[in-house]
Every structure is written in C-alpha cells, then in structure tokens.
Amino acid sequence: MDISRQALVDTAVGVFGEAGWDGIGPQTLVRRLGVAPGAVYRHFKSRDALMAAVLSRVQEELFVHIEASCPVVPGESGLGMLLRLGEAYCRFWETRPRAYLDILRPPTATLLPAQGESARELGRVTARVIKQFEVLLLLGRLDGSVRTEATAETARRIVSVLVGTVHLHLTPSRTRAKNLTAMLTALVGARTPVRAA
Template identity: 30%
Template structure:
C-alpha cells in the first residue's frame, strides 16, 4: 500500500460483525498477502475495538477458515450452476462445465482462490462446511467421469488418475493466470482468460474416446464409485 493512502473500511453494521471481519480479511490479503492478516488488524479495518472479534474468531486461522468457507460456498454454487446449464445425458459436457466454472471462478476471485488453495492457512479438517461443500464438487466431477467411462467415451480406464489429471490442469492454469505467467507468452487480459479456457478444451478433447464400445469392466476405485 502506498504511503499516505488510507485503507478502505468494511461496511460494518451492528449485528453483522462476523461478515465484516471476513470482508476485512479479504481486503488485507488483497493488499499485502495472507501474512498481512491478523484478527486485530481485521478489527481495526472493521472499525471495532481490538477485543470485539474474539468472540467470533479466536485466532487468525479461525478467521481465514471462515474466509475459505465463504469461498468454497461461492465456488460450489458456480459449479452447480454450470453443470445444470448443460445436457445431463452428456457426462463429458458436465465434466467440461465443471472445469470451465473452476477456471472462471478462480480467475475472477483470485484472493478467495489463494486462500482456499493454501491449506496451511486454514483448518480444513476442523471445518465441516469446507469438507461438505468440497465433497459436493468432487462428487459431481467423479460422477461425470464414471458416466463418461460407462458410455465408452473415456480414453483412460483409470478413474482416479483421470480425476487427478483434471484437477491438476485446472489448478495449474488458474495459478498461472493469477501469478501472471501468461504475460511471458505475450498473452494477457481477456486473451489470457480465453487461452486458459481453450487449453482446458484441448485437454478435454484428449480424454475423449468417441465411437468406442463401452468397456466390459471398469477400474473404478471403491472410494470413487457412486452410491
């Protein structure tokens, strides 16, 4: 933050302190990274006394976990909306929609993406909200992969590895965009976002196995089988 610049304050209203502190934490990350966040600094940004936040957040990890919960909820909602917008009898389209929604959300919510992706900032294991929302997104992805394989349209017969590869490609593309790597390839702005989506489409095309007969057996790991 430049010298002399007055930091913006959150729109805290009585009875809404928790949300104001979450908003303040996001602002602090945007200005100076996660290390810029503390509960006391968030209180200052929200315009309340230093001790006021501690009935909501006992420490920085609790505050950052709340930000991550907000992020995961918004991310889950975007993925569900994207999946519902494509033909449900086309699992590869559902699979592609999830990846596209992931990238769109990450690119347009870089601070939330950074927080939710950096597990040492948050208490993932202690948050039921995070685990449940993440489980919903994973299930949508796994169901799309399994359904694609059962239709004989998936090149690989290894569901787990396909899932990991897909997760790696969208995460990697999202990080590359946010960290500014595409400028090294003379691609920026809207062209960079278009490039990211085009690379995802290319990856999806490599997974496809159109025209093949459905496999006689599948190698779906037990923990990935749908109920």
C-alpha cells in the same frame, strides 16, 4: 463499538482477496475496522476459526457460481459435462483475486495450520470439487466418452490442471477454453473428439 460476526467475515474475505492467507488475522481486522481486539475474539476463538469462516464463505461463493454456470443438459456426455465444469471453475478463478486459487492448492502451499478447523474446512472444499469430477468421470465411463481407467486420481489431476492453467496463465483467456478442452480430453482419454461448450 461492537461489530457483528458477519462484518468481521466480510472484511476478512476482502483481506483474503487482497493479501491471501497471511493477510488474515485479528490484528488486521482490528486496524481495518477500528474495533477493540476483544471484538474479534468475541466471535472467533482463534485465527484458525476466523480462517475457517473465510473458507466457508469462499466455498459458498464458488459453488453458487458453479451451480449457476453448469446447469444439467439432458443427453450430454460425461466428458461434455466435465469440460463445461472445468471451464466454469476457470472462469470463477479468473474473475477473482489470485488468492482464491489457494483454496485448491495442496495444504503445504498455504499458511493454514496442518490441524484445525481451517484445515478441515479446506479438506471439505477440495473433496467436494474432486467429487464433482469423479461423478462426471463415472458418467463418462458409463456412456463411453472417457476411458475406463479414469479414476478418483484422474479427478485430482483434473483439478491440478485447472488450478495450474489459471495460476500459470498457460494460455491467453480467449484461447483457454479450446486449450483446456484439448488438455482435459487428453487426460481422460476420450474415445471420440468432443467440442468445447
């Protein structure tokens, strides 16, 4: 039985959601789909290539959610947009398997190879998320809603706060938005209080 690349990726994404990175591998797919080992290698030359395809799919799902959840609101402050974006990321992760948080953890916390296609894909995902917050920090500096010292490093800290908040369940879901607003506002040093969206 031959199987499509799409079916392999779909199954691997499901395995990733259940077992994280260590669950993804050609042998797992062979067992799950009942195909010959060669079927996986016809589409993916290595486990690393398979993991890169999974990351690509998860990234696509993530950014579709973010675009749908965070439309541009004319006249909104940079800080207001940043808070809404942070909330959208938290909602995404809370409604997905815990393994989805692995896409924004430092590479040493995952089982991805230090070099390779999956590491490059992971770097692209992380850079894209951080860049979104960098842009909003820039807008916030321009409109005065965040302090002028907020930099690219601040954007990385914001992402760490979001991942940590969801991973550690620092607050119950019903109060998370309020607490997240307070944490991010303190981090970026807003000059005036901004209410959560």
